[in-house]
Amino acid sequence: MHVSVSVRSLLVWLFDLVSVVAAWLLAFLLRFNFEWPSAFAETILLVLPVLILVQLVACRWAGLYRGIWRFASLPDLYRVLKAVVVSAVALLVIVVLGLGQFVIPRSVVALYPFLLLFLMGGGRFAWRMWRERDYYLHRQRGKPVVVVGAGTAGAMLVRELARSNDWRVVALVDDDRSKWGRELAGKPVEQGGVRALAEVLTRWGARHVILAMPSASAEVLQRVAQLATKSGASMFTVPGLNELMSGRVAINVMRPVKIEDLLGRETVSIDSENVSRMLEGKRLLVTGAGGSIGSELCRQLSRFAPECIVLVETSEFALYMIDQWFKEHQPGVRVIPLVGDVKCRHRMQEIFEAWQPQVVFHAAAYKHVPLMEIDNAWQALRNNVVGTYLAAKFAQRFNAERFVLISTDKAVNPTNVMGASKRLAEMVCERLQHQAGVTRFEVVRFGNVLGSTGSVIPKFQQQIAHGGPVTVTHPDITRYFMSIPEAAQLVLQAASMGQGGEIFVLDMGEPVKIVDLAHNMIRLAGFAEDEIRVEFTGLRPGEKLYEELLADSEETLETPHPKLRIAQSREVAEALDQQVERWSQQEQPLGDEEVRKLLKHWVPEYQPYSFE
Incomplete structure (x- = not known):
């Protein structure tokens, strides 16, 4: 059912009003063991309008009505806290000044802000859980996937994929032993780290791996790619740290791992001012x-x-x-x-x-x-x-x-x-x-x-697409790549x-053995090494085993x-x-x-x- 923006705003406003009333009354009931304190009835009724007015102004000041309840998160809780602090200070002022007629128990002054925070914050998060109940009730949707990396990027990725119908995170692996056996966003971090990836994939019936380590080295990428492809799983990676920090892409914008990733070339930074001149x-x-x-x-x-x-x-x-x-x-x-x-x-x-x-x-x-x-x-x-x-x-x-x-x-x-x-x-x-x-x-x-016209990588890609063999001139031949x-x-x-x-x-970094390049490309294409063979053809006319730069x-x-x-x-x-x-x-x-x-x-x- 579609509800207009104005109606939604009115409902949120009414909820916060009811929260103030409920927190105020509940504070007195808790103080007096759920018996109505007749002696404080006049104080309750006279102070309540002041608290409602202060709270509604504080909510507007804190920007509480800019948030969307369905996506309630820590920033929303922070806004609720700001509004509640203002209300608590107002109540404290009333108690201190007394205005000549109000006597309020100190325990009520302490209980009221905590109850108000619980009602306003809890209500928002309860609504989010209710709206996302489809995910919790239908966890079997989407392709099962194992995430490598239980750090910040892994946590962000798991939360983002929880809203997706295409992917279903079933487990995470990480080489940090302190994380083994724990849960991240409700998903288990499996024992054994990355070396147990093949066993984890088999146990969960997953055929997809996502590497949630934006700053991972080429060695880590190669190790994960080898384990994943040996298990017949496809491998994806998240954007790099510079792309995430710039805001150009989101954490859940994944792409297949490319051969460039495995070569470990660092990002180039140039003096743009000098070049511009x-x-x-x-x-x-x-x-x-x-x-x-x-x-x-x-x-x-x-x-x-x-x-x-x-x-x-x-x-x-x-x-x-x-x-x-x-x-x-x-x-x-x-x-x-x-x-x-x-x-x-x-x-x-x-x-x-x-x-x-x-x-x-x-x-x-x-x-x-x-x-x-x-x-x-x-x-x-x-x-x-x-x-x-x-x-x-x-x-x-x-x-x-x-x-x-x-x-x-x-x-x-x-x-x-x-x-x-x-x-x-x-x-x-x-x-x-x-x-x-x-x-x-x-x-x-x-x-x-990499990928230049007539270079080895497009040639290997074509040979892999045709089922092999992938031809390498010599087992020891190496080349520099960028x-x-x-x-x-x-x-x-x-x-x-x-x-x-x-x-x-x-x-040019470290030279790369062409035979290793061939094996990596075969694995990234989703084939086992016994499915597409590497064939040595001998050095061609004029070809060197090792290139030199000086x-x-x-x-x-x-x-x-x-x-x-x-x-x-x-x-x-x-x-x-x-x-x-x-x-x-x-x-x-x-x-x-x-x-x-x-x-x-x-x-x-x-x-x-x-x-x-």
Whole structure:
């Protein structure tokens, strides 16, 4: 039955009025053993209107009528307490002053506020329990779920899910022994902690686990994920602490655990003020704007109010997708989507001459190691080296303030054409920095990014979706990983700090074994390890077992940012300028072996892959 707001307010007002009357009379009855105190009848009747008036004014002052009884909680009890204290003080004043005629027993003065608090507060909570009786009477609704974590987040989650018809918390597990055998919001905290998760899931018939530990480490996540998936349970997690504290999301907004969670990358914090000074009101240009890193860079750049962002991309579809993103999410940012190939001198000149960007982010590159190794070596050299040279040269000619090259850990002691060509691209920027001009040339070097085009994670996801096998090249192969947004933010941070000529190295954390990554992804997809097998295929051409972020001859310097260091590399020969210029004008392609010899000449640490 629907009751209007005005009627509800009147009913609440009447309830509080009745509570005052009941508390006042009950105080006297308790004082005189439930016999009517005739001697105090006049006092009872004369003081009661004063108490009613004081209480109703106090309730209004305390904001008591803003609360919704169905969701009565501690803030509501606090408001009731404030109103009762005012009423108690008023009664005390009446007793002290006496007003020449009132004599009130001291026990009544003490009993009245306690009874009033009990009636007003208890009535509100009794109403809430009555309205939520469906939950208590029909506990079998919703999917049974076990919550990992009996702390503050766990308590909040259990209370929120109590109102849901989709989930039914049956138990909690926590490694804190002091909580074992206790209850949290009416739910048992099971003995044995997290290691007993499989047994708890079986006993309660639950096939879902929610990790209510927003600040849990990657190791904890991995352990819980392994136990949950071995039991055939799906695993979810709650939002992170920063999201909860900001109020952007509620505790009960759960999501499946992702592989990024298991890698344990910390949240990146950047000096937004410094980055804003570099970008605000500026004309920006991003090459490779439709790629994984390029598109995320564009999204991050849009936050800093640039005058415009010029999007340069060879793929029509990729360019269309990032342009559509801006139309949908950042319609106020001016973008200029341009199809262009960084290897084309005339197109690059046309773009730079027309828009004269002040800050250039060069993300265009061929990056797939095996593809570039066989029959595509010349194209890798042209795109990664000549393309960088042309974009950097025009940035310098048209007085761009900064040119930022996105590089890779594969440029360190390279064993493949792709890595060697990216190292040569770094050297091109180092050479241009030593020439006269206003442009600052900076290089940012990092490892693999999670979910980027052609990376291992989308490949594994596809293989798992098809039932396996998941192919790993070698049981000992390791890689560094970071998320795409993290990489893009650190690129901006490095760019804003650079004075020109630096090679910034990002802190990639600990290397991850690819076979462990495969097993984790299989488990997160809800499969046991015997359902989808991992198959080793052998190292591919040019592939290393271990990636490095610094060459042996390089030293690093600290920066003000904890996740950035500066690599100091050897001096680059002046003749490199003329060599790259000749490549830019060369029409006849070179064979793979000739390209490798040229790369070996300019990058002595390059150790070409042996095809024997």
